[in-house]
Each structure stands twice: as structure tokens, then as C-alpha cells.
Amino acid sequence: MRLGVIDVGSNTVHLLVVDAHLGAQPLPTSSHKRELRLSEHVTDTGEIDDAGREQLADFVAECLVVAEDQGVEDLMGFVTSAIREAPNGDDVLSEVKERTGVVLDVLSGEDEARLTFLAARRWLGWSAGTLLVADIGGGSLEIAQGMDEDPDVAISLPLGAGRVTREHLLGDPPGVEAVRAARTHVRATIARQLRPLTKAGAADRVVGTSKTMRSLARITGAAPSSEGMYAVRFLERAALDEILPTISGMTAAQRSSLPGVSSSRAHQLLAGGLVASATMDLLGLDRIEICPWAMREGIILRRLDGMH
Numbered sequence: 001m002r003l004g005v006i007d008v009g010s011n012t013v014h015l016l017v018v019d020a021h022l023g024a025q026p027l028p029t030s031s032h033k034r035e036l037r038l039s040e041h042v043t044d045t046g047e048i049d050d051a052g053r054e055q056l057a058d059f060v061a062e063c064l065v066v067a068e069d070q071g072v073e074d075l076m077g078f079v080t081s082a083i084r085e086a087p088n089g090d091d092v093l094s095e096v097k098e099r100t101g102v103v104l105d106v107l108s109g110e111d112e113a114r115l116t117f118l119a120a121r122r123w124l125g126w127s128a129g130t131l132l133v134a135d136i137g138g139g140s141l142e143i144a145q146g147m148d149e150d151p152d153v154a155i156s157l158p159l160g161a162g163r164v165t166r167e168h169l170l171g172d173p174p175g176v177e178a179v180r181a182a183r184t185h186v187r188a189t190i191a192r193q194l195r196p197l198t199k200a201g202a203a204d205r206v207v208g209t210s211k212t213m214r215s216l217a218r219i220t221g222a223a224p225s226s227e228g229m230y231a232v233r234f235l236e237r238a239a240l241d242e243i244l245p246t247i248s249g250m251t252a253a254q255r256s257s258l259p260g261v262s263s264s265r266a267h268q269l270l271a272g273g274l275v276a277s278a279t280m281d282l283l284g285l286d287r288i289e290i291c292p293w294a295m296r297e298g299i300i301l302r303r304l305d306g307m308h
Helices: 050-069 089-100 109-124 161-168 176-191 195-200 211-219 237-248 266-282 295-307
Strands: 002-008 013-019 027-034 074-079 104-106 131-136 141-146 153-157 205-209 234-236 287-290
Touching: 002 050, 002 295, 013 050, 013 295, 027 050, 050 074, 050 089, 074 295, 089 104, 109 131, 109 141, 109 153, 109 205, 109 295, 131 211, 131 266, 141 195, 141 266, 153 195, 161 176, 161 266, 176 266, 205 211, 211 234, 211 266, 211 287, 234 237, 237 266, 266 287
Parallel strands: 002 074, 074 104, 131 205, 205 287
Antiparallel strands: 002 013, 013 027, 131 141, 141 153, 234 287
16 A cells, blocks of 8 residues: 655655555655755744645645545554644644645654654664664754664654754854853753663664765765665765765855755755764764664654554
């Protein structure tokens, strides 16, 4: 059967359609997405503004048509931090439901971490042993660790690349003091939450997911997307730390000329790099393997498990 997932993130709204069968790998058949940047449609009071609400409802309606055209039998929709944290989030979801009939469920940060962990575990298999997974989204950073399909530790921190950029890295490029202050904030926020991970012990294998992680790996020498999803890719901390000072002095336009960096995400690259570097350093990690599956795939896998 064909399953569809509408993933409403802080940066992008993405419909992924897959062919799913019992005992088989879910195979992507189509992908339809738009960078709405909901995190930039937040008012001073934290609410999603009228333009953001309207654009979201319009695009969900568009996704519904695409899903119908693709023969989707089961369509799921989820929202993450941008709407989860908005005081008018329930109103936004009600408007989407009223206009489209699509129910968007709210995922907690811990839900995001657990679903992303499940996807990475299924991708890598049991031979990966104890697994540590880090995901940098637009609004939050998720870290999870465990030896089963459900992690023993799952935490979510307000350190998404879009959020850190919006709150701490104004300017194009931001000033030296702003970058230093952002770095300090990121590291202090992660350090406050390290105890559960420290108690969990060392992981046998460490992976990272998300567009931000893939872009950072690409600019530090990982294989391009043209080599396919099965190419092994790593993000090396030494290479990342070496390039971060250069990135911090570049404008968004200059960053978009780097390999694997889109113009729409270029302004967030520095923040993503600061978060990735801090995560690796504070957890004592020299490199992270890039996993092509993330939360959307975790949602699909969880749904299949429930159906079977």
C-alpha cells in the first residue's frame, strides 16, 4: 500500500509518499515540499502570524491533492517545534483541519527523538550495537541513545539551526561577539542535559540525521548526493572545526556557493555547525556517520508496525 506523511517542520513542509509492504523496506515514490519557514512567521508574542497560517493551510491542501494523485491510502500529518511551541498552535491546526480535513498531530521533542532513533536503528540494523543518534532540525536538537528500537535516553533541546540563527546570529555575516555568544549559549544548553547520556555510557555507533548534518558533512568532504543514499558519509569534527571560522565570516550568499548548501538554508549553516561541533565535542565524538533516514521514516515504520 502507499503511505503518505506530511511533516511540518520549522523550515520545510514535506510530503513523502512511500510504497510500504510487510517485511520490506519502505520505498519512496514521490516527494513534495516547500520551504515555508514557519519559524520566521512568529510574532513577538510567539504566535504564528496570519501569513504563516494561510500558507500552511494552502500547502497542506496542495499536499492532499498530490497524495490523492499518487494513490495514497493512508495519509498522516505531524507538526514539530514551530507550531508545538506557539500559543496559537491549536488554532493553526484547527484552521488546517477545517480547510483541508487533514489532522496534523503534535509531536513532542521526545517523540521526535524516539522516532528518529527508530529510523536509524532500522537503517543500520542490530549489528550497530548501542546507537547514539543526533538530529539538528530547524527548531530543536534531538539526541537519543540505546541498544533497542526504543532508546533508553531521548532528549530535545531548543537548539535548531533556524532558532539559533534567529535568536543569536543576526547580521550577514554576524559579528564576532555574536558568534562567540551563540557558541557559549549552545554549549551551556547541551552541557546542562549531558548527565543522562553520560550515565548511558559509550555508544558503539554514532549517527547524525537531517539536512543540516548532510550539508555540514558535504562541505567537509563527504560524498555528494549524486552518489546515492547508500554511499557512506561522515562528518569529521576536526574538519568541521577547521571550516567554522571561515563560515562565520561569510555572507549567506557566499555560503550558498559551498557544495551541498542550498540558498534557502545558507543563512542557517553557521548555527548548524556550532550545534554539531558542540554536540560532538561535549560527547567526545570525533566523527558522526550520516544516516539517510530520519523522523519521517520513523513515523512510517511505526505506522507499519501498528498495522501489522
